C-alpha cells in the first residue's frame with residue numbers, strides 16, 4: 001500500500017493533430033479529494049478517460065490504486081467507480097434495475113447486492129424512486145443514481161467528471177453534501193473535475209489548475225490563492241488621487257485608475273496596506289467615499305496564470321445548448 | 332466463475348428493454364406477418380390448382396410457414412444489433428467498458444437476450460402459421476426452435492458486428508434494408524431449393540437462412556433438400572465463427 005492512490009507522470013494524448021494532454025503530472029493521496037479545475041477543452045475528461053482505462057494515453061505513465069492503467073486495466077477497473085461527464089445509465093430501466101445490473105456486472109453476489117442497493121439508495125435519498133424508469137428522473141436525480149451506482153462495488157477510488165454540470169443550485173448543493181459525506185464516512189479517494197471554482201473550493205483538499213492540456217498550478221485552495229499573493233483594494237474618491245505617492249508605499253504592487261473617481265490598488269498585504277493608503281489620501285486632501293477589498297478567487301488565480309478567464313458565461317451557454325440537445329434526444 | 336451471472340444479467344436487460352419498447356417489437360413482427368398473410372394466402376389462392384402440390388408436395392402456405400418463421404428469426408435478431416449503437420449514443424456502453432467483467436460474457440449475454448426476444452417473435456409467427464396452414468407437424472416445433480436459435484445467434488452476431496463497425500443509427504437502418512431484402516429472396520424461403528437454377532442455388536447455399544429453413548421444412552412438412560444433420564452442422568459452425576468474431580470485435584471496441 002503506497003501513500004498515493006493515483007500517480008500520473010507526463011501523460012500525453014493526441015487526437016490526430018489535437019494535443020489534448022501535453023504532459024500532465026500529478027499525484028493524489030489516499031483518502032484525499034483532488035480536483036482538476038479548468039475551462040472547457042482543458043483536457044479534464046481526457047485525463048479521466050485515461051485513468052479509468054476507457055482510452056489509452058499516447059505516452060506517459062498512470063497508475064490507479066497501485067495498478068498501471070495500460071498494463072493492468074482489469075485490476076484498475078475492479079477498484080474504481082466512475083461517474084462520467086455524460087449520463088451512462090440505461091434510461092429504459094428503473095433505478096433499481098440499473099443498480100442491480102451494475103452489481104451483477106461487477107460480480108456482487110445476489111443477497112449482498114440487495115443489501116447494498118438499499119444502502120446506496122438511502123445515501124442518495126432516492127428510495128421512493130427506485131421503481132421509476134430512469135428516463136423519467138430529473139437531471140439531478142440521474143446524477144445521484146450514477147453516484148450511487150459508482151459506489152455499489154465499494155471502489156477504492158472514485159472518479160467524478162463534472163458531477164454537477166448543468167444542474168440547478170439545489171441539486172448541486174445536494175451532490176456536494178454527498179461528496180463531503182463520502183469523504184467523512186468512507187475515506188474513499190476522489191478525483192473530481194470541474195470548471196466551477198466554487199465547487200473546487202468547497203470540496204477539494206487539493207486542486208490542480210489545468211489549461212490547454214497542461215497543469216499550470218497545484219495546491220490547496222489557500223495555497224493557490226497565495227500564488228497571486230495579492231489582494232485588491234478599491235477606493236472611490238473625489239478630488240485628485242495621489243497616485244505617485246501611493247506607488248511608493250511598501251505593500252502596494254500595482255495601481256489602476258478604473259474611472260475618474262475609482263481606483264484599483266493591488267497590494268500584497270491588505271491589513272497593513274489599508275491604513276497607509278487611507279492616510280495618503282487624507283494627507284493629500286482627496287476625499288475617500290468608499291473602500292472595499294476583495295480576496296483573490298480561484299478565477300483570479302486562473303487569470304493570473306493564463307491570462308484568460310475560466311469563462312463561466314461561455315461554458316454555461318454551451319451547457320445550455322447541450323442540455324437542449326440531450327433533452328431532444330432523450331424524449 | 333462469478334462472471335457467469337453477467338451473461339444472465341445482460342440477457343435479462345435486453346429482454347426488459349424489448350418488452351418496454353412494444354411499438355418496436357410490433358413493427359418487426361409486422362413484416363413477416365404481412366408476408367405470411369397477404370403474400371402467402373394471396374399467392375396460393377390466386378394460383379390454386381396450377382400444380383404447386385406436384386412440385387412441393389404440400390400447399391404453398393404450408394411450404395411458406397417454415398421460411399417466414401426463419402425470416403422472422405433472422406431479421407429480428409439481426410436488427411437487435413442496433414442496440415449497441417443506441418448504447419453508444421446514450422452512454423451505457425461506457426458503463427460496460429469500464430466494468431471488470433470480461434467483455435466476451437457481456438456480448439454473449441446480449442446476444443442470448445436478443446436471440447430470446449427474436450425467438451418469442453418467431454414462435455408467435457409459427458403459431459399463426461400453424462393455425463392457417465393446419466397440416467404442420469406440431470410435435471416437431473421444439474426441435475425446430477432449436478434450429479431457429481442457431482440462426483438467431485448468427486443473425487444477432489452479424490447485426491452486432493455491423494453495429495460495432497458503423498456507429499450510426501441511420502447508416503445501420505439503411506444497410507439493413509439494403510441487406511435484408513436480397514438475403515430473404517436469395518434463399519429457399521419462397522421457392523424450393525431443388526427447382527433453382529445453379530446460378531441461384533450457389534448464393535442461396537451461402538445464406539444461413541437457407542439451412543434453417545430447410546431444417547424447419549423437414550421437421551414441419553417433411554420436405555427438404557439438404558438434411559437435418561448437414562443443416563445443423565452448417566448452422567453450428569457459422570454460429571461459432573460469428574460469435575467468436577463478434578466477441579473479438581466487442582473486446583476491442585473503444586469510445587474514442
Ligand SMILES: Nc1ncnc2c1ncn2[C@@H]1O[C@H](COP(=O)(O)OP(=O)(O)O)[C@@H](O)[C@H]1O
Nearest residue numbers: 015018020039040041042043044045046047587
Ligand atoms: N474523441 C476526440 N477526438 C478529437 N478531439 C477530442 C476528442 N475528445 C476530446 N478532444 C479534444 O481534446 C481537448 C480536450 O478535451 P476534453 O478532455 O474533453 O476537455 P474538458 O473535459 O476539460 O472539457 C479538446 O480540445 C477537445 O476538443
Ligand SMILES: [Mg+2]
Nearest residue numbers: 044045085162
Ligand atoms: Mg469534460
